[in-house]
Amino acid sequence: MRYALLVSPAVNRVYAQAAGALARAELGAISERVLNGALTDLREQVLGSVTYLSFEAPEPELSAPARAWLSNLSATFALFRLDADERLSPVDLERWDELDSDLLTIQKYAGKTNEAFTKLLLNVTLAASAFAHEHRALSVLDPLCGRGTTLNQALMYGFHATGVEHDQKDYEAYSLFIQRWVKDKRLKHTAVAGHVKGHPKLDLAFGLDKERFKAGDTTRVTYVNADTHAVAEVFQPRSFDLIVTDAPYGVQHGAQSGEALSRRPLELLPTALPIWRAALRPGGAIGISWNNLVLRREQLAQLLAENSLEVCDSAAYRAFEHRVDSSIQRDLIVARALTSP
Numbered sequence: 001m002r003y004a005l006l007v008s009p010a011v012n013r014v015y016a017q018a019a020g021a022l023a024r025a026e027l028g029a030i031s032e033r034v035l036n037g038a039l040t041d042l043r044e045q046v047l048g049s050v051t052y053l054s055f056e057a058p059e060p061e062l063s064a065p066a067r068a069w070l071s072n073l074s075a076t077f078a079l080f081r082l083d084a085d086e087r088l089s090p091v092d093l094e095r096w097d098e099l100d101s102d103l104l105t106i107q108k109y110a111g112k113t114n115e116a117f118t119k120l121l122l123n124v125t126l127a128a129s130a131f132a133h134e135h136r137a138l139s140v141l142d143p144l145c146g147r148g149t150t151l152n153q154a155l156m157y158g159f160h161a162t163g164v165e166h167d168q169k170d171y172e173a174y175s176l177f178i179q180r181w182v183k184d185k186r187l188k189h190t191a192v193a194g195h196v197k198g199h200p201k202l203d204l205a206f207g208l209d210k211e212r213f214k215a216g217d218t219t220r221v222t223y224v225n226a227d228t229h230a231v232a233e234v235f236q237p238r239s240f241d242l243i244v245t246d247a248p249y250g251v252q253h254g255a256q257s258g259e260a261l262s263r264r265p266l267e268l269l270p271t272a273l274p275i276w277r278a279a280l281r282p283g284g285a286i287g288i289s290w291n292n293l294v295l296r297r298e299q300l301a302q303l304l305a306e307n308s309l310e311v312c313d314s315a316a317y318r319a320f321e322h323r324v325d326s327s328i329q330r331d332l333i334v335a336r337a338l339t340s341p
């Protein structure tokens with residue numbers, strides 16, 4: 001049976017020419033890691049002068065996991081079964097989103113990682129982990145979290161989100177934003193601003209409804225204003241199921257300044273990776289996006305391997321490279337923690 005996926009117009013706007021290739025890579029990676037390679041013959045197909053990403057699935061009906069994952073790809077706008085006479089029958093989507101999407105779109109600032117790309121990175125990292133089929137609230141760490149795009153995407157999925165960011169302005173902006181957002185949405189919550197090992201810290205916990213909040217069934221945000229190397233002193237080893245992060249690009253964003261220390265990923269990652277690795281649970285996975293004009297894929301893969309992380313090296317996981325602008329060629333790499341560090 002053939003299916004056709006309509007790529008979201010928002011994604012087309014972000015990646016321009018690369019949107020189709022990225023959607024295909026995401027679909028390929030998900031199929032390979034969580035659907036036993038069930039989706040095959042992925043290709044672009046024009047139907048009624050609109051381009052779809054089409055693919056073959058073995059059974060007449062999509063399996064429940066296939067429908068769920070397809071519904072939540074970062075590129076998915078709509079999904080159709082493609083009948084023999086090229087007629088499209090809509091497939092009901094089953095979004096994992098637990099919260100309103102404005103959580104991701106309200107904040108606008110220089111240096112924000114695109115929301116769709118962040119969702120893609122979280123998806124392919126989750127798929128690579130041993131927890132992809134577990135129906136529980138995973139713990140996600142972004143150790144270079146800026147104003148929280150990864151944290152917000154994790155919260156959308158009902159995951160617990162932890163972020164570390166050394167920029168004080170970012171810390172203040174996201175702390176304010178997330179507290180105001182839960183208030184505006186009238187979500188029952190507790191917020192405690194304090195310190196951990198001398199670093200400012202926000203602990204926020206909210207319930208999706210009053211009953212869940214009362215029963216202690218809350219989603220947690222932990223946000224720490226510190227250098228990423230403080231992860232070792234602030235969090236217990238093996239605290240996180242997934243680490244997802246968009247590393248500094250080694251270029252200046254807009255008119256911002258003061259990033260001199262952190263702008264060179266090659267200086268940051270060799271010392272930060274062992275610390276992040278220790279914070280990851282066995283079975284967990286780490287997904288990093290970075291600018292491959294300042295750091296080669298092979299160098300990063302080697303660093304990950306040196307930290308006993310197994311890099312996902314299939315064709316699908318190597319097909320995410322795309323141009324952001326003249327100084328940023330973005331790529332992503334995902335690696336799995338098969339053992340204790």
Ligand SMILES: C[S@@+](CC[C@H](N)C(=O)[O-])C[C@H]1O[C@@H](n2cnc3c(N)ncnc32)[C@H](O)[C@@H]1O
Pocket residue numbers: 111112113114143144145146147148149150164165166167170226227228229246247248249259261262263268
């Ligand atoms: C590419 S940005 C990530 C943006 C984030 N995903 C967002 O959408 O807001 C990289 C972030 O890493 C932070 N950073 C760089 N070096 C750091 C370090 N040593 N410790 C903590 N944060 C750091 C920068 O301040 C920046 O906010």
